[in-house]
Each structure stands twice: as C-alpha cells, then as structure tokens.
Amino acid sequence: MRKFESNVQYTKYLVNKEIAKRYINGEKLEDVVDDIAETIIPGPEPLTRCCIYKERHIVKERAKFAIEPLEGDNVIHILTSACDECPVDRxxxxxxxxxxxxxxxxxxxxxxxxxxxxxxxxxxxxxxxxxxxxxxxxxxxxxxxVQRPCLRSCGAGAIVIDTNKKAYIDEEKCVSCGACVYQCPFGAIVDKSYVVDTLELIKNSEGNTKYKVYAIVAPSISSQFTNAKIEQVINGIEKLGFYHAIEVALGADIVACHEAKEFSETIEERQWMTTSCCPAFVKYIQKNYPDLMGHVSNTVSPMIAIAQMIRHLDDNCKIVFIGPCTAKKMEIKEDDIKGIVDLVITFEELQAMLDAHEIDLTKCEETSLDNASYYGRLFARSGGVTEAVKQAIDVLGIDTNFEPVKCDGLSEVVKTLKVASMGRLKGNFIEGMACRCGCIGGAASLSHGPKDVTEVDKYGKLSKEENSVQATRILEIEKLDLERKYKM
Structure with a gap:
C-alpha cells in the first residue's frame, strides 16, 4: 500500500478503488453505493466527522458523482454536505x-x-x-x-461563498485547474472521475479486437510511482487491458518543433506569444482577456498531438490520456478538438485501477518506452516548455529573437497577463502553467513534493534522442492538423 499525502486523497482513492472493484466483479454500481460507503466507513466510531452517518453520506455523494453521467460541463464539483467545517466568519x-x-x-x-x-x-x-x-x-x-483554503487557492477567483456561507463555483470564471480540489482540507471539492468509463471502454473493446484502446501517458508520471521503474509502470498500465501505452512526451517534441516555427513566423506581427499546452492557462485568457487570444499559440497541446499521430497510424482506436491534470478533462470537450481523445483519467484514478486489478508495479516486467527526447519529457515541469522551444529554434537554425517569461502557477499568470495587457511585457514568449512547478504540481498528482523536479530530469536523461527534431524525424508530422481553432 502506497502512502498517501492526506486522508482526503486516501478517501478519494478508496472510493475509486471500490467502484473499480465492483465494476470488475460485474456488480451493478447504482445498487452498491450504500455498500461502498459502509465498506469505506465501517464504524462504529467516526473518522473525521461528527458521526459515521454523515461520513457515509459524503462517501455516497462522492461515489454517485463518479458513477453517474456528468451534469453540465464543469468537471469540478462541490459536495455541499461536506462543505461545512471551514471557519465561516472571514x-x-x-x-x-x-x-x-x-x-x-x-x-x-x-x-x-x-x-x-x-x-x-x-x-x-x-x-x-x-x-x-x-x-x-x-x-x-x-x-x-481568515480566508478559506478554497478561496485562497483559486487564482481565477471562481470560488464564491453563498448566503449560507457555503462555497460554490462560478462556472463563468472556473478554469478547471483543480487547485481547490487539492487544497480543500475536508475533501468537499472533487473532480469528475472517469474510472468507470475507462474500464467500460476497455471491456467493450473485447480484448482490443473490436478496436484498440491506447493509453497516452503524461511525462509527469516519472515523479509519481517512484517505487517502481518507469518501464514497469508502463507495463502495469498495459496489464489493465490497454493495447499499448505511449508517452505524451513524444507529442511534446512535435509541439516544440511546431511552436518554434509558429513563433518565428508570427512574432513580428504578434509582438509576443504564449504557450498553449496548459488548458487551464488558455481558458483563463479566454475568460478574462479575450482580446489577448490572438497572442496564444495556435499549436495543439502534446496530448492532442500524440493522439492525432496515433489516429493517423490506426483509425480503429480509442485513446485515454493519463496525467495529473483535471483541466484535461475539460480540454477534450473543446469543439475544435472534440473526439480526438476519448477519456481522461488522473494518476489518482490510475492508482485505484491498478490496485483494484491487484497489479503490483514492482513485480511487473519492463516495457520499453517510446523514443521521446529529453526536452519533450521536460514539458512536465515549469520552464520545460521554454527549454524545449528554445532547443528546437536552435536545432532548426531559426534566426529569431527569443525572450521567454516563465509563469509558475496561476498567480504569476495573472500578474504577467496584466502587464502584457498594458503593453509592458519584458519579453516576447510567455510560458503559462496554472499549477505551481508545472504539470508535476497538478491537482490530481499522487505526489507534490519538490523532489519531483529531479525525477523529471532523471526521466528525461533516460532518452536516447538528443533533441525534439531528432525524436520526430521519422514521423509524418505534415499529415497532422496541429492548429487550434479557438472559439473567440
């Protein structure tokens, strides 16, 4: 059993694990919600709340949100029954x-x-x-x-307190970054789980004969399962029933090359350009600075790039992204890229699925990785995108003035965009990351420690490819649609 960072994360894991186990056993999930709650909260003494009945009610609400279809578009949800312990007198x-x-x-x-x-x-x-x-x-x-943790964590200002002193989400402002999910000490804010949908997708593939189910894995996975080798983690993912697990870092290499060219070709007209790989960052600009959308890179995210490559090679496939990001669950719903990636699950959900299947990563064989470059793998941490684009500019021999500004977390994004909107940006390339430390600080990461940066660098150094250009040399990139068509 891995050690979890908090009881909130552990409870979240237990709910997903129980749901996965029941699905695997062929049980009708709607009928076992009460049993799931009693299994997780056996009693007779409560663990954190006033009584076991309230604790079970909250677990049932969590399970229902994971099992039932999503109502509305926002994947972040507040369990009102759980939002009652924070100080109400601000x-x-x-x-x-x-x-x-x-x-x-x-x-x-x-x-x-x-x-x-x-x-x-x-x-x-x-x-x-x-x-x-x-x-x-x-x-x-x-x-x-005395500010509530959810309010303090939300750089987008999307958490609002109602007249009953309960928190609710202003969906017009929410960017689905999940910071409130991670920071709420009572687990009252949750992201929509797609464990059941993923298990169903795999099951309906009939052993990957009806269609093939690919797992595309974010490079930040290097910092998540440190008790096993990355090659064993990839093997464990495939044991869940995926046809093949492919690293998204290869998509990052594609993006680095494309974004380097886009920068050189458009920077004179734009004056400055931003990255586009972080969906929460892009969504923040769309909602708060729509007039600045012309400065956002039109290049798709690494997730979309590698998914397009897979579909180019295999038109009979389904694709599931695995990463630390709750905002990715919203990204795949965007009109211009909808259907390219079928589902998104998080590292937290992956751990629950592995344990439900009783897969011990430390006992798995080693499955070789795809040949993404060191720079493609660096997309997982803050500053990595900048380094990747810079090396692509150098390797491609592009003659351009590249002056990056790195935003580590949404609070820095807010400040930088204010400066840029006033025409005072000291640079011409903004790397925007909604999460502190980049993707390795994603809300649904299993681990959020400072050591994670080192793990990403170690993972990058395992690459056999020197740079993004070399890593993508045999790919038919010109046949992919790497341009976003943002809704203005």
Whole structure:
C-alpha cells in the first residue's frame, strides 16, 4: 500500500478503488453505493466527522458523482454536505483594535455590519458580506482575514461563498485547474472521475479486437510511482487491458518543433506569444482577456498531438490520456478538438485501477518506452516548455529573437497577463502553467513534493534522442492538423 499525502486523497482513492472493484466483479454500481460507503466507513466510531452517518453520506455523494453521467460541463464539483467545517466568519476584529475616533471601518461598511461598543469595533457576522473594505480601511490592521483554503487557492477567483456561507463555483470564471480540489482540507471539492468509463471502454473493446484502446501517458508520471521503474509502470498500465501505452512526451517534441516555427513566423506581427499546452492557462485568457487570444499559440497541446499521430497510424482506436491534470478533462470537450481523445483519467484514478486489478508495479516486467527526447519529457515541469522551444529554434537554425517569461502557477499568470495587457511585457514568449512547478504540481498528482523536479530530469536523461527534431524525424508530422481553432 502506497502512502498517501492526506486522508482526503486516501478517501478519494478508496472510493475509486471500490467502484473499480465492483465494476470488475460485474456488480451493478447504482445498487452498491450504500455498500461502498459502509465498506469505506465501517464504524462504529467516526473518522473525521461528527458521526459515521454523515461520513457515509459524503462517501455516497462522492461515489454517485463518479458513477453517474456528468451534469453540465464543469468537471469540478462541490459536495455541499461536506462543505461545512471551514471557519465561516472571514473578517474578525482582533485585540489590536484601539477604539480610535475615526471609526473608518464603520464608515466604509456598505451594510452597516460594524458596530461600535465602548469605542471598540465589532462585526455583525449575520450582516457581513465579506467585501473586505473594513480591513483595508483600518489604520491599525486590526481586522483579520481568515480566508478559506478554497478561496485562497483559486487564482481565477471562481470560488464564491453563498448566503449560507457555503462555497460554490462560478462556472463563468472556473478554469478547471483543480487547485481547490487539492487544497480543500475536508475533501468537499472533487473532480469528475472517469474510472468507470475507462474500464467500460476497455471491456467493450473485447480484448482490443473490436478496436484498440491506447493509453497516452503524461511525462509527469516519472515523479509519481517512484517505487517502481518507469518501464514497469508502463507495463502495469498495459496489464489493465490497454493495447499499448505511449508517452505524451513524444507529442511534446512535435509541439516544440511546431511552436518554434509558429513563433518565428508570427512574432513580428504578434509582438509576443504564449504557450498553449496548459488548458487551464488558455481558458483563463479566454475568460478574462479575450482580446489577448490572438497572442496564444495556435499549436495543439502534446496530448492532442500524440493522439492525432496515433489516429493517423490506426483509425480503429480509442485513446485515454493519463496525467495529473483535471483541466484535461475539460480540454477534450473543446469543439475544435472534440473526439480526438476519448477519456481522461488522473494518476489518482490510475492508482485505484491498478490496485483494484491487484497489479503490483514492482513485480511487473519492463516495457520499453517510446523514443521521446529529453526536452519533450521536460514539458512536465515549469520552464520545460521554454527549454524545449528554445532547443528546437536552435536545432532548426531559426534566426529569431527569443525572450521567454516563465509563469509558475496561476498567480504569476495573472500578474504577467496584466502587464502584457498594458503593453509592458519584458519579453516576447510567455510560458503559462496554472499549477505551481508545472504539470508535476497538478491537482490530481499522487505526489507534490519538490523532489519531483529531479525525477523529471532523471526521466528525461533516460532518452536516447538528443533533441525534439531528432525524436520526430521519422514521423509524418505534415499529415497532422496541429492548429487550434479557438472559439473567440
């Protein structure tokens, strides 16, 4: 049994594992939701909540969200029954209040929620709308801001607190990065699981005779299953019933070459260009800076590039992406690329599927990797895309001025885009990553440690190919449609 980073992650894993086991055993999932909850929460004592009945109810809600078809488009969902333990009084007057004469906090409050009693300020929490004006106005900084983890983690500002002090997602702002999923300490925010859909896709292939099911694996997998060799992990994935597992890093090599050419051909007109491999980053620009979409690279993501290559070679196939990214679950629904990748599952879901099938990676044989380059594999970490595009420019002999700006996480993206929108960008190429440290910091990663960067570099050095141009030399890239057609 692997050690999980938190009980939230462990519970998420247990739900997916139980669902996978029941599906494999041929049980009707809709009929065993109660049993799944009792298996995970056996009682008689509760583990984290007030009672086992509430804990079981939350597990049932998790299981239903995993089993039932998705309602709406957003793959991120809040379990309202689980969202009740965070502090609800965001702004509180502390002992630092000096009882000043100005009472600026009272004057700026739009709801008259601040009372002055004995020269001391108090906030009526029933009237407070959490606008924060009182905190900004207080000359003694005597008003504390106890911000919920979900609010603090969301760089897109998509988490909103309703009148009942419950969190909900503003879908007009959400970019599906999953930061709130990872940061919620009570597991109240979840991403849609596609474990059942994937198992069904494999089962219906009838042993890959009706159609072949390919797994395309993100390069960040190198930091996730460190108890086994990467070649054993690939073998374990194929044991789940996939026809073949292919590394997305080869798609990254395709993207690096294409994006290098796109940069050189369009930078004079654009003035500056951004990457396009992170769907949450692109979605943030679409929703907040639509006028800047002309600066976003038109090159498809590595996931789409390698999927197109597979479909070019085998038109009777289904493709499942495996990675750390919840936003990929939204990307495959985009109108211009819909149907290229059939499903997306995360590393968390992969672990659950492996254990449900009782596959021990440490005992698996070693399956050889595809020949992606060192640079293609570096796409997994922050700065890797920049390095890959830079080497492609050099190897292809492109004469252009390449001045990159790297954004490590959505908070840096927000700042950089504000500067760029005002025409003050100090550079001409923005690498945008919604997750800190890049894809290895993805919300659905099994591990989020600093050691992950080292693991990616080690994985890259295993490559037999020196650069992206060499790695893609035998591929018929010209036959692929590598251009996005964004909805403006």
């Amino acid at each position: 702004y509180v007057v502390t002992e630092a209040c000096r009882g000043c004469l100005a009472h600026k906090c009272h004057e700026v409050c739009p709801k008259d929620a601040i009372m002055i009693v004995g020269q001391r300020a108090y906030i009526n929490q029933h009237m407070c709308i959490e606008c924060g004006r009182c905190k900004d106005a207080c000359p003694f900084t005597a008003i504390s801001d």
